[in-house]
Amino acid sequence: MSLPSSQVEIDDASLQVTPVTTRAQHDAFIRLPGRLYRDDPQWVEPLHFERRQHLSSKNPVFEHLDWQGWLAWRSGKPVGRIGAQVDRLHRQYHGDDTGQFGLLDAVDDPAVFSALFNAAEGWLASRGARRITGPFNLTINDECGLLVEGFDTPPVMMMGHAPPYSALRLEGQGYAAAKDLLAYWMRVDTLAFTPAMRRMIERWHHRVHVRPLDRRRFDQEMTTLREIFNDAWARNWGFTPFTEAEFRAMGADLKRLVPPDLIQIAEVDGEPAAFIVGLPNLNELIAPLNGQLLPLGWLKLLWGIKMRKVRTGRVPLMGVRQAYQFSRLGPTLALVLIEAIQQSFLKQGIESIEMSWILEDNAGMRNILENIGAYSYKRYRLYEKTL
Structure with a gap:
C-alpha cells in the first residue's frame, strides 16, 4: 500500500x-x-x-x-x-x-x-x-x-x-x-412459479440436472464456480474477475459458514453451466455484538450459530454461462437453481431471503424475480466522476 x-x-x-x-x-x-x-x-x-x-x-x-x-x-x-x-x-x-x-x-x-x-x-x-x-x-x-x-x-x-x-x-x-x-426481498415459503415457468422447466428437464456442491471435491468445485462466475459476469458493467487466490479465500469462508446444500450447481448434459449460493443472514447474530468479539462476544456468536435459528438469508452469487444466457435454456437454469435453493433454505428454517444485488437494467432477472413473488425493497447506487 x-x-x-x-x-x-x-x-x-x-x-x-x-x-x-x-x-x-x-x-x-x-x-x-x-x-x-x-x-x-x-x-x-x-x-x-x-x-x-x-x-x-x-x-x-x-x-x-x-x-x-x-x-x-x-x-x-x-x-x-x-x-x-x-x-x-x-x-x-x-x-x-x-x-x-x-x-x-x-x-x-x-x-x-x-x-x-x-x-x-x-x-x-x-x-x-x-x-x-x-x-x-x-x-x-x-x-x-x-x-x-x-x-x-x-x-x-x-x-x-x-x-x-x-x-x-x-x-x-x-x-x-x-x-x-x-x-429483492421474498418469503421463501410463498415462492411460486407460474404455469409458463413450470412448462419451461419440464421442457428441459431431460437435459438439466441440479445438485448440491460436493464437499469431497471442494477445491475442484470452487474452481468450477469461479470459471462460471467469471464467464457469466464478463459483460456486466464494471466487471473485474475473481482471481484464483480471491476465490480460494472466499471458498474457505463458505466451507466454514454455509451448509453444502446452500450451494447448488446446474448441469446441462452433464457439464456445469450455472450455480447459486445462499447464505444464512449472520447479521441477525452479529447485530447485538456492536462489532466486538471480546470479552464475551465470541461466545454469544457461537451460541447463536449453534442454538438459535437464523430466520433470514441472502443469495449473493448466481451465474449462468454466457452460452446459455440469451437462449431459452438460460431462464430455465435460473429457475431450477432458485427452486433448489428454496428447498435448502426451508430445511434450514429460513423464512425470508434477500436476492442481491441485481443491476437495475438486468430486465431478464428482474422479471423472473418479480414473477415468483419477490419485490425490490432497497436501492444502492454506484457513482462516477471525471477529474
Missing part, C-alpha cells in the same frame, strides 16, 4: 484530514462507522476483527490493488473516513485512467465530505486516475454501492447501510449516478 506523507490542507482550521498509517489509525478507521451510526436503529456494526482482516495484507485482493485510507478529525475526534484504491486488474479491463473510492462514512457536514474527497481524488490523480467510480469496499466483488432507498430495514450480511444524507453530500462533490443496484 502506498502512503502519502502529509495531511491535507483545508480552510477550516478545526478540520484535519490525515492518512491512515498506524495501527491506532487503522483501528479508529474501522470503529468510526459505529460511532457515527450508533443511534440508527437499523445499523449493524460489522465485526471489527473481520474488517481488520479485510484491510490487511492477508486479503489476496492486495495482490493487484493499492489502497489508502484517510480520517477526518475535528477537535481531536474522528468525524469522517474514506478509502481510495487503484486496481491494476480493473485497469486491464477498463483502462489505465480508472480509480475507485469506498469505505465512505462521515457526519452530515459538506466541509467534511469535501475534505475527504480532496484527499482521495488527489491521491488517485497522482496515480493517473481520471475516471473515479464508487463506492467499492474494496472491489465490485465486495460490498459496493451507496444505499439511496430502503433506510427503514437493516442490511443483510455483506450489504451496506448509510444515512440518507450521504447521497446528497456525495452528489455535492460532483459525482453522478453511474449504475443502480437493487436488492
